Amino acid sequence: MELVIDRLSKQYKNKIAVDRISLRLTPGVYGLLGANGAGKTTLMRMICGILKPTGGTVVLDKADVSTEEYRGKLGYLPQDFGYYPEFTGLDFLMYMASLKGLEKSYAKRKVKELMEVVGLTEQAKKKVKTYSGGMKQRLGVAQALLNDPELLVLDEPTAGLDPKERVRFRNLIGELGKKSIVLLSTHIVSDIEHIADKVLMMKDGQLIYQGEWTEENGDLEEFYLQQFGEEAGHE
Amino acid sequence: MKREMKTYLQEAFEAPEPVKKKEFLQMVRTENVSTFDFVKAQIGYIRKRVWVVSVFIFMLVLASADYVGKESIWIVSALVPYIALCAIAEGTRSTAYGMSELEMSTRFSLKSVILARLTAIGCLHALLLGVMIPVAGGTAFLPVIRSGIYVILPYLLTTVLGLLAVRKLYDWESTYVCMGCAVMVSLLSVWTRGFLVWIYEEKYFIWWCALVVYLLVKVIKEYKKIIYQTEDVAWN
Structure with a gap:
C-alpha cells in the first residue's frame, strides 16, 4: 500500500x-x-x-x-465540520456510512463498535447539537473510521480533546x-x-x-x- | 429446533467466548452498496417537510379547482414557488449546514448526494405538476402547454433566486433569504395577474417560453457554480 x-x-x-x-x-x-x-x-x-x-x-x-x-x-476528519441539526450521533454516523457505501446491516454493527471505541455509546441517541466540542470531535474521528480506511x-x-481523551486518541492512532x-x-x-x-x-x-x-x-x-x-x- | 430443546441446551452448555470476532466479521463483510441502493437511501434522508409541503400544496390546488374554477391556474402559479423552495433547501443543505467538506471526501461524493436528492424531489414535483397543470389549466380553458409554462416559470424563477442567495451567503441564513425569494415570486405572480393581465395574452406567449428556457439554463449553471464554489470557499 x-x-x-x-x-x-x-x-x-x-x-x-x-x-x-x-x-x-x-x-x-x-x-x-x-x-x-x-x-x-x-x-x-x-x-x-x-x-x-x-x-x-x-x-x-x-x-x-x-x-x-x-x-x-479514504477516511477524512476536517479541521471543522458541520452537521444536520436533526441528527443524533447515531444518525450522523449511519448517514456517513451510507455515503461511504456501506451496507446497512454492516454499518449498524460498525457504528455501534465505533461509538464504543470513541466513548460515545451513552450519547448516541442524543442530538449532535447538544454535544460538547470534544464529543463532536470524537464523533468526527468515528466517522473517519467507518470504512476501515x-x-x-x-x-x-x-x-478540543481533554488530556485523557488525547491519550486514548493517541493509542487508537x-x-x-x-x-x-x-x-x-x-x-x-x-x-x-x-x-x-x-x-x-x-x-x-x-x-x-x-x-x-x-x-x-x-x-x-x-x-x-x-x-x-x-x-x-x-x- | 423446538424452544424447549434450545432452552435445555443453553442451560446444559456454556457457549465459549468469541475469538477474533472482529477479523471474522471483516471477512464476511457484505459487498458495498450499488448506486441504486445509494439513491434509495438518500431518499430516506430527505426531510419529511419536503414531502408534506409538496403534497399539501398539491391537495390545496386540487381542492381549489372545484371551488375557484378558472382562477385555479393562477393559484397554482402563486403556490409553486413554495414547492421550489423545498427543492432548493434540500439541494443546498450540505452547504448550508457545513457538511460539504465531509460529503466531498466520501465514496458517493457531494455531487452524487445533490443529484440523488434533486432527482427524487424532481420526480415528485414533476408528478405533482403533471397533475396540477392540466387540472387547473383545464378549468381556465387554457391549453396544457400554456398552463405549464405559466406554472413552471415562477418555479424556475424561485429556484434561480434561491440558488443565487445560497451561493452569495454560503451559510444557513441563506435559507431565510430563499424563503423571502419564494414569497416575493409568489406575490409577483398574484400582482401580475391583477395588474398586468395583458402579459398573459397569447401573443406574448413566445416571450414566456424564451424566459423559461433562459431560467432553466440559469438553474443548471447556478447548481454547477455552487458545487464548484464549495472547494474555494472551504479554503478561504
Whole structure:
C-alpha cells in the first residue's frame, strides 16, 4: 500500500499555497507540522480530493485521487465540520456510512463498535447539537473510521480533546498506523512526538523536513520554533 | 429446533467466548452498496417537510379547482414557488449546514448526494405538476402547454433566486433569504395577474417560453457554480 504524491501544487491568484510537494507514504503515522498558513490544510484537502490541484498528482495504489475507488479507501476528519441539526450521533454516523457505501446491516454493527471505541455509546441517541466540542470531535474521528480506511487524513484531530481523551486518541492512532497510512496535522508538537513514526514539516507551502525524528535530532519543539521563529516572535 | 430443546441446551452448555470476532466479521463483510441502493437511501434522508409541503400544496390546488374554477391556474402559479423552495433547501443543505467538506471526501461524493436528492424531489414535483397543470389549466380553458409554462416559470424563477442567495451567503441564513425569494415570486405572480393581465395574452406567449428556457439554463449553471464554489470557499 503506497500513497504517491508527485509535485503537488495549489496556486491562487497571488499566493502559492502548496509548492510542488512530492511524497511517498507507506503504512505508518505521519505527523504534519507547520504554522498557520503553511499549507497543511490545503495539502490535506488535495489529498482527500476536495480541492483540485493546480499541478501534480495523488495516487493511492494506482487509484487516482479523483476516482470513487480512491475515496472508498479514504477516511477524512476536517479541521471543522458541520452537521444536520436533526441528527443524533447515531444518525450522523449511519448517514456517513451510507455515503461511504456501506451496507446497512454492516454499518449498524460498525457504528455501534465505533461509538464504543470513541466513548460515545451513552450519547448516541442524543442530538449532535447538544454535544460538547470534544464529543463532536470524537464523533468526527468515528466517522473517519467507518470504512476501515487505508488512508486516514486527520486535520487537527486532538483539538478540543481533554488530556485523557488525547491519550486514548493517541493509542487508537498508533494501532491504526500499523495497517493504514495515517496523516495527521497538528500544532501540538507533543502529539507528533508521541504518535508519529515520521515528521513532515511545512513552511510557506513547501516541505522543509521529512523523516523520522529521533532523540539524536534533539528536541522537536525547539527545532519547530527555530524554523518558525519569526512567526513565534510576532505572537 | 423446538424452544424447549434450545432452552435445555443453553442451560446444559456454556457457549465459549468469541475469538477474533472482529477479523471474522471483516471477512464476511457484505459487498458495498450499488448506486441504486445509494439513491434509495438518500431518499430516506430527505426531510419529511419536503414531502408534506409538496403534497399539501398539491391537495390545496386540487381542492381549489372545484371551488375557484378558472382562477385555479393562477393559484397554482402563486403556490409553486413554495414547492421550489423545498427543492432548493434540500439541494443546498450540505452547504448550508457545513457538511460539504465531509460529503466531498466520501465514496458517493457531494455531487452524487445533490443529484440523488434533486432527482427524487424532481420526480415528485414533476408528478405533482403533471397533475396540477392540466387540472387547473383545464378549468381556465387554457391549453396544457400554456398552463405549464405559466406554472413552471415562477418555479424556475424561485429556484434561480434561491440558488443565487445560497451561493452569495454560503451559510444557513441563506435559507431565510430563499424563503423571502419564494414569497416575493409568489406575490409577483398574484400582482401580475391583477395588474398586468395583458402579459398573459397569447401573443406574448413566445416571450414566456424564451424566459423559461433562459431560467432553466440559469438553474443548471447556478447548481454547477455552487458545487464548484464549495472547494474555494472551504479554503478561504
